[in-house]
Amino acid sequence: MGFEENRFSEPFTNNFDYTSFNELFNLYYPRLCAYAYQITKNPTASEDIVQEVFIRLWKGRKELNIKGDIFNYLLKACKNASLNFLRSESSRRKTLEEIPEKDSINDMDLIEEQELVDFVQQCIDLLPQRSRQVFLMSRFEGLKQQEIAERLGTSIKTIKNQIWKSLQYLRTCLKEKDAI
Template sequence: MPAIQPYEEKELLQRIAAGDEQAFAVIFDHYYPLLYTYINRITRVHAETESILQDVFLKIWQGREALEFVDRFSNYLWVMARHHALNAIRNLSRRQAILSTLPTDAITTGDDEQRIWQLSLIDEAIRQLPEHCRKVWTMNRIDKMKQAEIAREMGISLPTVKKYMQQAVSLITQHVKNQSSLGLAIMIILTLFSKEK
């Protein structure tokens, strides 16, 4: 694939900054295959790679006014893509930790992309929890700490830990119900919260 010459790229970026979708398509078509290969080496998951690339190019389009001030677009793009890929790896690690808390038959239906969506749904719900609930839930379900240990570690009472766990369960349950089919919601909720630790 021939490289875009710096002077051509600068003109394309100015056109994109002005809202030119055709100029954006040229940049997209040029960099997408290169970034796909790079990011897929990091994530090793096709669906995650596609999602990262969509996020990267969406952010570029949404912040297009700033592009006319970017001197080295390829560097700018690679740094942004790398940042998104590393965030994705952290999220995948968290999802794997969540998955390990579930019984083996909890999330086994569907293909890899379906399972990733299911885990993404849970991860999204956890990220939206209030900080104290998220911390307690993570310490209990991911770090495998008992509620009494969490109370000591955080310097709060055991009833407060229990209250935060109940609040986390309620909020995650509501999010899953709102975002998925009833069958999937029931399956996730039953398996995720069936055993109190």
């Protein structure tokens, strides 16, 4: 059974079988890839586009009723898919260009941030034990002043004072080290 192009020039209907599909694929795939490449200028994308066109053709074969030349149908499908690819690529490039460069984190930023975190931890470690405990429960465990007071068996006023004194101390500690 040879590859006869005129065999596919008649109206194409849903009696499309695997053998016919393979013949069609082998006959037109290289030309369709070349056509898609003329539009996209991307060899990999061109092959992907043509393969997708053939996949859609195979999946839709039961409902298929092409009136006219199948090659013209495939050309049009490749053209539309190639143009969609270009639109998608253009949109992707535009989005990437809009992302500010400063959003990228460099090693120095990470090092400086870690140094600041370490220094803040040193200042917290210098707090008196009870103040440190209250401050950590408040800021790092997210407990409310009432919850801290209940856990530690003390008044809310004492908890408020310890948090306030801890914050004052941390500000002073950071100012002395020129961290603020």
